[in-house]
Amino acid sequence: xxxxxxxxxxxxxxxxxxxxxxxxxxxxxxxxxxxxxxxxxxxxxxxxxxxxxxxxxxxxxxxxxxxxxxxxxxxxxxxxxxxxxxxx
Numbered sequence: 001x002x003x004x005x006x007x008x009x010x011x012x013x014x015x016x017x018x019x020x021x022x023x024x025x026x027x028x029x030x031x032x033x034x035x036x037x038x039x040x041x042x043x044x045x046x047x048x049x050x051x052x053x054x055x056x057x058x059x060x061x062x063x064x065x066x067x068x069x070x071x072x073x074x075x076x077x078x079x080x081x082x083x084x085x086x087x088x
Contacts, residue, residue: 001072003047003061004038010054011036024053 001009011021022032026049034040035050042050044058051058060075 002038003041004036006061007032007050007054008036010056010060014054016054021050021053025049 007021011018016024018032018036019029022029025032025046027046031040031042031046032050035042035046047061048058051061
């Protein structure tokens with residue numbers, strides 16, 4: 001998955017529109033659209049804002065070898081494992 005696909009995946013998983021995410025991340029809608037379409041690559045600062053707005057670690061955007069849904073699921077489980085002991 002490329003950066004744009006990851007942004008879109010987590011945005012949709014959180015039922016957010018592009019407009020909502022752009023506003024929460026304090027970036028322009030057109031910039032976010034270009035990131036998701038893989039027309040532009042965000043700088044680290046922008047990526048950090050997007051990750052914060054999505055409630056995920058910026059490390060998810062690093063170059064992982066994700067070749068299947070199973071690979072992605074394994075990474076997500078590793079990320080969520082610290083939350084198992086948290087009480088909502």
